[in-house]
Amino acid sequence: MADMGNISKTTILLAEDDENDVMLIKRAFSKSHVINPIACVKNGEEAVAYLSGEGQYADRLRYPLPFMMLLDLKLPRLSGHEVLSWLRAQQGLRRLPVVVLTSSREPADINRAYELGANSYLVKPVVFEEFSTLLKQLQVYWLMLSEHPELH
């Protein structure tokens, strides 16, 4: 369990349906020298399945619990808000830090995300450098400075 715990402490779960964005985010992470493994899910249901360890995601060695989740709001099947709402209701997972990473700057979206318990709300910048900077700062803040809660 200790190993799993270690692994789980390094994995970032990225819930993003846009292939381009996934690629760009991964590239930005690598540009920022973020070496944490990144697990991707394509939609809200998959995100829920991953987090609850259902189906293929039951194998926690391959799909370890993440220490942080990057969550797009506009996801197919289950929206980011719904995933967030579900997550905060889960006994063991509710403490997982969630950073909303979305293209919406709508106050309604922002407010709702924070109401549902998002830890941070970031708007995807179009300009790539800014994106890299953003992810770098994110990594520094969440991966290095913050202490992580226990998840099970």
Added chain:
Amino acid sequence: MSVTDIKLVSAARSTGWRWRPLSMVSLSARGGYPGFVVMSLWLVLTIVSIWWPLGDNGLIPQGPGFTWNRWDWYLGHTLLVMHFYLPWTISVCLVMWLGFEWGAVVAYLATLFSTLYKDMPPQIAVGNALHNPLAMATFFLFYCNYKGDYTLRSPKSWGWFALASLAAAFVSSLGSFISEFTGTALVGGGDLLVAWLEWVPNAFLLSMLTCAPFILLLSPSIERAKQRYLGRALPANPYSPRELVLAASMFAITLVLFLLVDDQWISRRASTLLKLRLPQGVEKVIQSEIETQRVAIWVLALMLAAICLGGVFFTSRWAHRLRMRFDSETREARSALRRSEANFRNFFENNPAPMLLYDRDTGEYVDVNQAAVERYGYTRSEFLERTVFDIRPPEDVPKVKAAMRAPDYRAADYRHTGEWRHVTKSGELIYVDVRVSALTIDNRALNLVLVYDVSPRKQAQVAVERRARELQSLAASSLEIAGAKTVDGILQACAERARELSGAKIAIARCEPQHLQSSVADEYQAWRAPGRLPDTEAIWRVLLNKRFPQRVTVEEVKNHRLYPEFAARYGRMPIGAVLAVPLTRSDSELVGALIVADKGPGDFDAEDESILVQLAQNASVGIESVLLREALETHMEELEHRVVERTAELDAFAYSVAHDLRAPLRAMHGFADAVREDYAGALDDAGRDFLTRIIKSAKNMDTLIQDLLAYSRIGREKAELTAVPLSEIVQDSLADLQHEIASRGARVEVSVPPLTVWAHKATLKQVVVNLVSNALKFTAPGTTPQIRIWAVALQGRVELCVRDNGIGIAPEHRERIFKVFERLHGSETYPGTGIGLSIVKKGLASMQGEISIESDGHGSTFHANLKEYRDG
């Protein structure tokens, strides 16, 4: 029945005056005080007067003339006349013909003087004292029980007179019987009865002789006195000649008889005396006394005859005159009475106003006129069986009784007693104005009432008052209806007002399809529940069919074929009359009905109908407006719902724009960037330039999208205004623009005092940012931007001004620059989306602010005007 009849009735009812001198002697019969007092007085005085001379106390002067002389007394007719007969005659006249009972005192007192002689033996005194009272009592006992006239105008009257006189003579002569019995008789013979009877003829005749002339002489004046003082119409007229002849001859016969009897009597008495052994000298005295007496008797007889003849002569002439006068007076009086009666009769009988004559004390009707019979419906005889209380409503009777007890009821001869309520035989209540005159007919106090029937006036007044109340109520109902928010509220108000206005006990207001409200009087409380109310379906169907108000009388309801079923269904509830009025829409479509039922025993009238029609119209208008309002509200809600839906759609669209359009941009930008970074060496300059252009275009597009979103957000979101410190916002905005300011090397001068404005913080910040960036942007090439920002407070408004040293805006463009996508310059010279100033204008508008612009060749000044926030 005439007024004369009334007099008879009245006389029979009142206790008529009846002259009863018998009370003089029969004390117990009437308990009359004069007889009793006189007798008691006489008794006391008699005892005193008998006792008095015995004591010889010297108080009464006892001169020689008053010394009792037995011889004198024995023969003394003069004394007898003086003491007994003359006073007695006076008393008889006073009592009998004048009805003056105290007249008896004369006779009684006179007898007392007959006891006051010095040395008179007590037995004689007692006999004397009893003489007159006993004689009078006897005389009255006989004579007063005779029912005819007492004025000696008929043989029968004379007969009774003689009989009474004889009886009185018997009684008054008891004195001699007592003298003989007690041994005090001067000439005792021991024969008591003879001694008594010896006096009777003399006394009888003398009594008649002394009374008759006075009666004959005084009769006419007595008649007149009685007429005047007692107010009695007597049947007696003055004597006719025949009656006078009768009286004269009767008197003459009596006189002759008396002279014969008395002469005999004196002779006998004298011879009896002379047979006695008398003292010397006495004999002589007696002889002379006998002569004197004889002369005296003759003188007396002649005097009486003269009086009688003079009386007859005088009376006959006087009587004639009197008779003439009496006759004419009577004729006049009768004709005057007839005239006055006829006038009164005419006035009374033909008066168009009802007149009622009633007894002031008992309230019994005595007479009524034809108008009263017609107005009240009672026949005359039915009226005479009733009292004033019988023609009143029962609740008014105490008031009438109180009025009859009031002091002015008897005081005034004429009174206007004001307005009263009467009830006719048919039970109709009428209002009358009453005037009362006090009359006295046959000694009976009557009230003559003149009745003015003011019912029409009263009814008009009541109608006017009712109309006023109705209008008031109608006006109030209009307000209630206007104030009611729902159809049920209107129907409820309508039902209550309808019941109030019509006086019905049940009111039901219904409006199709399913509204029903009712108002039910307290006495029908049990029927208040909706299920228990009378079913109005049938009435509704009739209204639908006929389309105008329906009035049904009590009779019609009772005779309706369905009534027994209805009565069985609703138990004891009396339905009474029914009035149903339709509620009609403005397009004359029937929408409901207003139904009132049961006005007690009465029916609904045309006035009820018209007032209810007005009420129904009010209600109809009210209902229609409520229905319209409800429809409008529904429509509004629908619209609002659609707006919300549209807004949501728009939100979704904006979201899509934000999310979905930017995603490809990001990809374009990101991968172009990746190519430039990772494969820069594989590209020549042209290739790198293309990449740069791709990246730049993507950035521009992103800005455009962001601006569009910002613009649409301002329109969509309702800005909640709060107090916002202006200088803080300006500082924040400048901080946001710091990079841009620095990159352009702009000089920004800020002098914003600490003012607070009503604003939405984010929107205001956006406005300021846009204004400043606008100022930064539009400067001539090669010019350093100089920006001055200041604010002033003016009349509750705050003006934020941003001044630049830019290229300025021509007046014709000053409106255009605030429109979306309006650009004055090509994007090459001044890049931008053309949305910035539109956001400023729209943002300010959403905060009740406005934007204005001043511009010249040296730059432009934007004035953003906002409402100032002040504490309190």
